[in-house]
Amino acid sequence: MSAENLADEQVIDDWLTYMEASRGRAVRTIETYRAALMRLKEFMAGKPLVDADAVELETFCGLWLHKQGVIAYSRKPYISAVKGFYAWLKSHGHVRGNAAKELLHPITGRPLPRTITLANAEKLMWAPDMGTFCGIRDAAILSLLIGCGLRVSGLTALNESDLQTIELECVTRLTIRVTEKGNRERRMPVPREAEALLRVYLGHEDLADVDRSFKGKGGRTDKVLFVSVRSTRLAAHEHVGEKRRLTRKAVHDIVQRHGKRIGIPIQELHPHAMRHLFGTELLEEDTSMLSIQELMGHADPKSTSIYTQLAMRKKMATMDRAAPLSKMKTPVSELLKRLPR
Known part of the structure; x- marks a missing residue:
């Protein structure tokens, strides 16, 4: 069967x-x-994707997406696809022939990231109902x-095995x-x-009733960290293991x-607005660019294993001093003040 006779979905899947x-x-x-190609399929209105010509593709990537409210910078992934x-x-x-050969990416500047204010981030921390399992989660x-x-x-993507405690100067901390x-x-x-909120979440009796185990790397049993509490698509006996994992949309x-x-x-x-707050607060506290890159995952740390403990101690001090939660009152702030450091 030629591609011309294949369903669009099959060609896309291939x-x-x-x-x-x-x-x-x-x-x-x-x-x-x-998602980009499904939008193209919508634009083609029944005409097979393999029959699209250069004019149609240029119209889709330009005028049509613009009318759909997709700004120039956000059209880049569509054009790449x-x-x-x-x-x-x-x-x-x-x-x-390649009908998309002459398509050009729009020339745009990179938009400034949107960040949540420190004051609003503090309000958001107090929004969940701490008297419920979902609120604690x-x-x-x-x-x-x-x-x-x-x-x-x-x-x-976090699993329970991704949590690890370490000893730093006789104090147990979580990484x-x-x-x-x-x-x-x-x-x-x-x-x-x-860390305190994670421990409250992991110790909650409702979480103990959730089957969130699955086979991880090397066949070892692991547990999904953040779970969904219900599913509209799955029966209760199917809503287990990996299928319990909270989705990005849910977050x-x-x-x-x-x-x-x-x-x-x-x-x-938007979750990324909180990430930008994190980076901004670190920068305003004169944190080195190398430390910010490592903490935000913009580049892999180059430290060898012999320096791991020293590097983690420096990162921990940076987090305690400069990260947003250290500057605001949270539901566990008073408790932490009474605990030994």
Whole structure:
């Protein structure tokens, strides 16, 4: 069967499989490409994607997306997906010419990141109902977004094995192993406020009733860290293990639900706005650029194993002094004051 007779979905699936398996693209990138091509399919209104011409692709990537409210900077992933897809169709002999060959990325400046204010971040920390399991879970999630500057992908990927305690100057502290962009791993200290909320969450009786175990790396049993409490698609006996993992959309919904209820501006109600707050607060406390890069995962730390303990002690001091949670009153602040340091 020729590509001309294949369903659009099959051609898209074949290309995405190639991009993931052969080109090593991350799952999130694959999802972005799929969404872009499904928008192109919508634009083509029944005409097969393999029959698109250069004018149609230029209209889709320009005027049509603009009318849909997609700003110039945000059109770049769409253009990358379209160019990659049609280059693959040609290289595999599915089409005679590459209709996307002349597509150009819009020339734009990088937009300034939107950040949540420190005052609004403090209000958000108090928004969840600490008398409920979901409220405690949400507070723990917010504490990691604000206090560690995690990307949503890194937060939702956390498992219980990613939590590790270490001894620093006779004090036990918590660290987390974070896997984010490009599957890069880093270990970073957890602020004491976030650690306290995590321990309350992990010790909650409702969590003990949740089957969140799954086979992790090397066949070892692990547990999903942040769980969903219900599913509209799965029966109760199926809603276990990996299927209990909280999705990125669910985290976005948690942030927006609590934030809207207490009147925080919508433009600040995005998990990445908390990541930008984290970076901004570190910078304003004269934290070195190298430390910021390491804490935010912009580059892999180069320290060898002999320096790991020293590096972690420096990072821990930076977190205790400069991270957002150390500057605000949280539901566990008074408790922490009474605990030995």
